Amino acid sequence: GDSVTQMEGPVTLSEEAFLTINCTYTATGYPSLFWYVQYPGEGLQLLLKATKADDKGSNKGFEATYRKETTSFHLEKGSVQVSDSAVYFCALPSGGSYIPTFGRGTSLIVHP
């Protein structure tokens, strides 16, 4: 079945450091891919998405490129801020099903 594997956290960085959170997936076909972010005390919200291979999703300085050849959708940001501290979830819609698949989530902690 479909699955998503994210790197385990927490990831702890200093402000202005470079961020990468790895995400790889197993899926039938070429689904859309998503990154969601959960700020403390809130629900998840869409951060960015890509709908086909080689697409790059971007938002709020974050980027992720849909790599079909490596079945990956790694999240990157060139310079993180304290306000980026949150939990990040990689996700894909499960083909033929109404049930999306979420990764376990990666906690990011950014220190001033």
Place this chain on the structure above:
Amino acid sequence: NAGVTQTPKFQVLKTGQSMTLQCAQDMNHEYMSWYRQDPGMGLRLIHYSVGAGITDQGEVPNGYNVSRSTTEDFPLRLLSAAPSQTSVYFCASSKGLTGNTIYFGEGSWLTVV
């Protein structure tokens, strides 16, 4: 711009009590679902619905009931609360089957003592 609205935000229950978590969305979304989030476990799907009158079980349905009498509302009922149901609960909705953005409520923090 309400989106997905959950109530209550916080609740403390005694073991054996029942309660209903309310969820409403104003986006005319067909798909609605309930998740629970526990430390180290990620999101786990409890129940979901693909339209009014249609519900189905997710990964962890035991101890919970749902109904979908309207497109807008999808309440989650705890029949007899147990300490293992202490968790954060999220309602979510999306339009259509796959590839669409999922919108989440802000969460309901439930403690069972």
